[in-house]
Amino acid sequence: MTSQIATTWPTDVLLRFLTIVGATVDVVPQPTTALPDRHAAICRGCEASYFNHVGVSYDLKDWAQTHSGTCRALPRPTA
Ligand SMILES: [Zn+2]
Known part of the structure; x- marks a missing residue:
């Protein structure tokens, strides 16, 4: 895979x-x-989001890390 x-x-x-x-x-x-x-x-692939009221917490980073490891939605082409 090339990215x-x-x-x-x-x-x-x-x-x-x-x-x-x-x-x-x-x-x-x-x-x-x-x-x-x-x-x-x-x-930026599927537009799922997770919000946090207390800055960049462990929960926020954990959600981002976990989601990035499983999401297969392609990013929208820019051109
Ligand atoms: Zn996603």
Whole structure:
């Protein structure tokens, strides 16, 4: 399997996990919420997400790691 790993990340991505088919699960802050410490892990393949109210916790990273290890949704083509 060949995959492209971006060498530059969007500025809001704090952590990035690569899925087995080349999508990413990104951990990002949620600036639009009234809760300043809220972060999310978002799969760029299937768009599943997990939200957290206490920063980048173990639970958030664990969800991102586990999801990236099992998700087979392909990322949407960019061109
Ligand atoms: Zn997914």
